[in-house]
Amino acid sequence: MSEPLLDFRQDDYRRLLERFIALGYDFCDLEGLALGGRRVFCRHDVDLSLAHAMAMAELERRLGVSATYYVLISTEIYNLASAEGREWLKQICSLGHKVGLHFDATKYAPEQAALETAAQHECHILETLSGEPVRTLSFHRPAKALLGLEGTFAGRAHTYEPRFFRDTAYVSDSNGGWHYGHPLEHEAVTQGRPLQLLTHPIWWMHDEPASVVVAMERLRRQAAARQRLAFAATVKSYGQWVAQIDAD
Ligand SMILES: [Zn+2]
Structure with a gap:
């Protein structure tokens, strides 16, 4: 087996954002996608590293771009209640970005009512830690039942609602590659329509192939x-x- 490589570089991400800016795209939040036109919702799921996410947030800030960072509460990998985690939340918000809940449904009983209650609790924790309202959420490695789930979840809009996922163009860098095609070559972008662009900071925030x-x-x-x-x-x-x- 050949060793998997991180193919994207920090500079590639900067150039990608610069292209969207040059094409006249506005960087919106999740619900802004519904307004149509040249809007891109920059979504980041933070699965592994707050430091990589901060590097991405600072790069975006330099370009005047705002994004939404979806963070896990139930993970063993980082702790947002630690001093470092709380400082991270403060910095992300002060750079002009939003924070949403990245919800890992596998940590709870599978019934939807129980999941929504758990997600509500996690949103409250995140709101307490960040001091900001948590208006939207994304699912971590979603089961089929959650992909394309109609309506809000835990009283909040979610990124896999059909209006943002199936009925809006969606591109993701899952596993470190453009498996739905390159975002700039997407029909929606060539036609000036909205796009949900999911990128994971972990794949991008390095300078050399790794x-x-x-x-x-x-x-x-x-x-x-x-x-x-x-x-x-x-x-x-x-x-x-x-x-x-x-x-x-
Ligand atoms: Zn995830």
Whole structure:
């Protein structure tokens, strides 16, 4: 098996946004898609790294672009209630972006009523942490039943509603490639119609070609290093052992 590579670069993303700007596209939020015309909804699902998402948010800000960052509450990978997570939320909002809930339905019982209650709880947590209303949500690795689900979910618009997903052009960089075709070659864009553009910061925010495995291992080691410090800060004798090991 050949080793999968991260093919996109930070510069590619900047050039993509510059093309949309040159084509006269406005960067809207999810509900803005319904207005029609040259509108692009820049959606980011943050599955793995707040740092990569921040790099993307800063790049967008430099171009005057606003996007919506969908974040997980139930993940083991990052913690938005940590000091770092709360600072991240504050920065994202101050850069002019919106925050939405990225909801992982697999963490709960599958009945829709239970899922909506859980999503509501997660939205409230996110609103408390960010100090901003959470108006929209996206599903993390959605089951078929959630793709194209009619109407709002947990009282909020969601990105897989038919009006934003099936009836509006949709392009995604899932797994690091344009599996629905390149966004600029999409019929909707050549005809000046709205587009939902889903990109994951993890695939883009590097300057050189990189191996997916190497990039994931680097992230995992950074997370392990943060956990080690947290354990060391909590249990004195362990902290002394860590300090001793690190000094050797
Ligand atoms: Zn996801």
